[in-house]
Amino acid sequence: MLSVKDLSVAFKTRKGEVNAVRGVSFDVGKGETLGIVGESGSGKSVTSYALMRILDAGGEIRTGDVVYGGIDLRAASETNMRDIRGREISMIFQNPRAALNPIRRVGHQVEDVLIRHAQATLQTAKAKAIAALEAVKINDAAARYEAYPFELSGGMCQRIVIAIALACKPQLLIADEPTTGLDITTQKAVMDLVGDLTKERGMGMILITHDLGLASQYCDRIVVMKDGLIVEVGEPKTLFTDPQHAYTRKLVDATPRLGASIRNLLPPEARRPEPRHKVHNRPLLEVRDLVKTYPGKTGPIQAVKGISFDIKAGQSLGLVGESGSGKSTTSEMIVRLQDPTSGNILFDGQDIAATPSARFMRHAVRRDIQMVFQDATDSLNPRSTAASAIAEPLARIDRMRGAKLTARVSELADLVGLPQPLLSRFPHQLSGGQKARVGIARAIALEPRLLILDEPTAALDVSIQALVLNLLVDLRAKMGMSYLFVSHDLNVVRLLCDEVLVMKQGEIVDRGPTATVMDTPSHPYTRALIEAAPQPPRSIAA
Amino acid sequence: MADMTASQQPKTAARKGDTTLGHIAYVLKDNPVTMLAFAMLAFFLGCAFFGPALVPYDPLATNGARALQPPNWDHWFGTDNLGRDVFSRVVVATRLDLTISVAAVALSFVIGSVLGSIAGYWGGWLDAVLNRCLDTIMAFPLFVLAMGVVAALGNTVENIIYATAIINIPFYARLVRAEVNIRRNAGFAQAAKLSGNSDLRVLAVHIFPNALPPMMVQVSLNLGWAILNAAGLSFIGLGVRPPTPEWGIMVAEGANFIVSGEWWLAVFPGLWLMLAVFTFNLLGDGLRDIVDPRKRT
Numbered sequence: 001m002l003s004v005k006d007l008s009v010a011f012k013t014r015k016g017e018v019n020a021v022r023g024v025s026f027d028v029g030k031g032e033t034l035g036i037v038g039e040s041g042s043g044k045s046v047t048s049y050a051l052m053r054i055l056d057a058g059g060e061i062r063t064g065d066v067v068y069g070g071i072d073l074r075a076a077s078e079t080n081m082r083d084i085r086g087r088e089i090s091m092i093f094q095n096p097r098a099a100l101n102p103i104r105r106v107g108h109q110v111e112d113v114l115i116r117h118a119q120a121t122l123q124t125a126k127a128k129a130i131a132a133l134e135a136v137k138i139n140d141a142a143a144r145y146e147a148y149p150f151e152l153s154g155g156m157c158q159r160i161v162i163a164i165a166l167a168c169k170p171q172l173l174i175a176d177e178p179t180t181g182l183d184i185t186t187q188k189a190v191m192d193l194v195g196d197l198t199k200e201r202g203m204g205m206i207l208i209t210h211d212l213g214l215a216s217q218y219c220d221r222i223v224v225m226k227d228g229l230i231v232e233v234g235e236p237k238t239l240f241t242d243p244q245h246a247y248t249r250k251l252v253d254a255t256p257r258l259g260a261s262i263r264n265l266l267p268p269e270a271r272r273p274e275p276r277h278k279v280h281n282r283p284l285l286e287v288r289d290l291v292k293t294y295p296g297k298t299g300p301i302q303a304v305k306g307i308s309f310d311i312k313a314g315q316s317l318g319l320v321g322e323s324g325s326g327k328s329t330t331s332e333m334i335v336r337l338q339d340p341t342s343g344n345i346l347f348d349g350q351d352i353a354a355t356p357s358a359r360f361m362r363h364a365v366r367r368d369i370q371m372v373f374q375d376a377t378d379s380l381n382p383r384s385t386a387a388s389a390i391a392e393p394l395a396r397i398d399r400m401r402g403a404k405l406t407a408r409v410s411e412l413a414d415l416v417g418l419p420q421p422l423l424s425r426f427p428h429q430l431s432g433g434q435k436a437r438v439g440i441a442r443a444i445a446l447e448p449r450l451l452i453l454d455e456p457t458a459a460l461d462v463s464i465q466a467l468v469l470n471l472l473v474d475l476r477a478k479m480g481m482s483y484l485f486v487s488h489d490l491n492v493v494r495l496l497c498d499e500v501l502v503m504k505q506g507e508i509v510d511r512g513p514t515a516t517v518m519d520t521p522s523h524p525y526t527r528a529l530i531e532a533a534p535q536p537p538r539s540i541a542a
Numbered sequence: 543m544a545d546m547t548a549s550q551q552p553k554t555a556a557r558k559g560d561t562t563l564g565h566i567a568y569v570l571k572d573n574p575v576t577m578l579a580f581a582m583l584a585f586f587l588g589c590a591f592f593g594p595a596l597v598p599y600d601p602l603a604t605n606g607a608r609a610l611q612p613p614n615w616d617h618w619f620g621t622d623n624l625g626r627d628v629f630s631r632v633v634v635a636t637r638l639d640l641t642i643s644v645a646a647v648a649l650s651f652v653i654g655s656v657l658g659s660i661a662g663y664w665g666g667w668l669d670a671v672l673n674r675c676l677d678t679i680m681a682f683p684l685f686v687l688a689m690g691v692v693a694a695l696g697n698t699v700e701n702i703i704y705a706t707a708i709i710n711i712p713f714y715a716r717l718v719r720a721e722v723n724i725r726r727n728a729g730f731a732q733a734a735k736l737s738g739n740s741d742l743r744v745l746a747v748h749i750f751p752n753a754l755p756p757m758m759v760q761v762s763l764n765l766g767w768a769i770l771n772a773a774g775l776s777f778i779g780l781g782v783r784p785p786t787p788e789w790g791i792m793v794a795e796g797a798n799f800i801v802s803g804e805w806w807l808a809v810f811p812g813l814w815l816m817l818a819v820f821t822f823n824l825l826g827d828g829l830r831d832i833v834d835p836r837k838r839t
Contacts, residue, residue, distance in 0.1 A: 335736065337732055337735060337736070358741060361735060361738045361739060361740055362738075366736075366738055367738075370736055371732075371733075371736055373729040373732065373733060374729070375729055378728055378729035378730065379728075379729030379730050379732070379733050380729075380730055380733075381730040381734070381748050381752070382730075382752060382835060382836060383751050383752060383835050384730075384748075392733075392734065392737040392739075393736070393737035393738060396737050396738035396739055397737065397738040426835045426836070428835075428836050439733075442733065442737070443736075
């Protein structure tokens, strides 16, 4: 149905030309789902934009043929392309909120595309739009028709985007990271919906994702891209069990999965035995009846509803939940960036919740509880070099100065595997993985006893995630730190944590040793989370 | 896209822009317009510092015999009705006009930054009160407000500076408030708190400097406005008094003679004024690039 031959795309930039896609060829058959998998910068999104001819300014298709159902998309006029987009080939984007017009009712946005492609008249548009919303399983579609995007959840917005994309019954759907940023149960619901709809209608689909596990679950065939080239094509199962290309092997290895240890995520030559960490029986942190209430428009909102738990010295505790479960609020209260409404936080027996967060920086325990933030880019001051970011806690709390400070900073850089020359760089001159290392170095600079990790790998590519997780395991053994690992990704929590708490709507619904909770979940919500996590086929490379 | 390629080629970063001076040189070389703006700024600064020592005539000395001469080789910009050399007066006035505008902008920059930072960081009732006060200032026609301030406080150079500063404060406060507000819960601000910084330090050392790039554009535009404002006040007779050379007064006095054909009295100070404002307007982008570390690639 769609055939791409030797496609090359180049971007003109101030620093000369960048070849984003370098001779890519693939076909998509009728009713087939093709996955394009690659890490950031691999050119997977650019490929799809080139097919739709919606490249950014400066981007140009250099060579190659793109033929869809006998039409040469590269030669088609812009007017023809406008007819094709939406009616023949549709696209759903990564951020559903950004893809919807924030000040128009969602129903009207569905109508727009119907009217544009003459699938409906002004009189019939509303009924057809509601039907399109019902097709993506939106309950009470007639009421949702009137809603604005901000009134809907992320998952609901993505359904609307899918409704718009499918409204004119296109033959091919391009989904560019459709579930990134959505909760894991929402991801499953959205992907199942897209899968069912395309199957029902016999549509072709191109699923672009960085998640090999997700692709293997929903795709018939997978194309692996790296640096603008296709390195391997194959069926999900063969790709996992017998990856041919070294890069595919690396990706397969790095994807967290059942039965793999944390060292298995690394390429075989980098695997060293996993160091053991010692868990003491004495509790380091005791949280008792912790409550956080926010004032809301319609009365107070209870974000955290009286939770209690312990972290033993040296232990790694996983805190799992979806957005809105209160896990971030909990971690911010423990790290003393927020004040609890009530309850106690005992650190080494001392109630640290008694000191307000605004004055906590002078508290003796400040140095013992540090945090690695979710978004490494956001957590580094754009005006500070890597060295000054790492030096900040040392200079402020330990009053370290001069040569001693410089020596300690470079020692920390070695510890987290950050090359010394990078220390003088600004954050925008570092890659995602390097920024994550700077964030970790800063957090461990004072040798804290408790380190809170707030989804430290959520924004990283899987191969970088594998490196960072292993770094955390090494550091834990070396420094005897306790971890509170906040995540929505159960596969990752399983690798790193001794015990796990599952939070839902401000309450702890499940808890226990990680293996017990994961293998024999007692609470239905835990079971739902585990089932929603994409599970790649078992590979022989263990 | 530019950002992406910038991070793809980090090797060039180590070479260039490591030092502040090197970075300034790079910014100037990168953009000819910036280069021109800085050259013109250097010229005006030269006039301000050395002008009084270099001009051919005493700007206040009258010479009845040579009154109202058109531009010639002795008097490049001609002479006025008292026989004073217009060129000397225009050049000497640079110091006064630049002093007024720089002092006024510096004052409004500092006060506006403090007020805006506080409002943006702590929010709440403080934010509301400050915002309403600024709204009140902005509700006045600004030039009329400046006239009122000078008329009430008295006709001195300091009062022109205060008046110009007051009408510019809301622009800075608004800008800083917005820039601080979007960053107050940023990860790096929270990380700074974990590193033992107090709220005040987080605000001053970590958040506020990130507002500098857009501020610099505002500063350069404001320098131009401030010169126009000071000249305008002098033009209508408030502010600097004759016979002190000042562009606004010279234009005002010269305007009386345009009808009778002595155009050079108003045109040359006017052109000079225009060039100065133009320079500051061009300066904005360059200043922003200099204070923005992200340009150091």
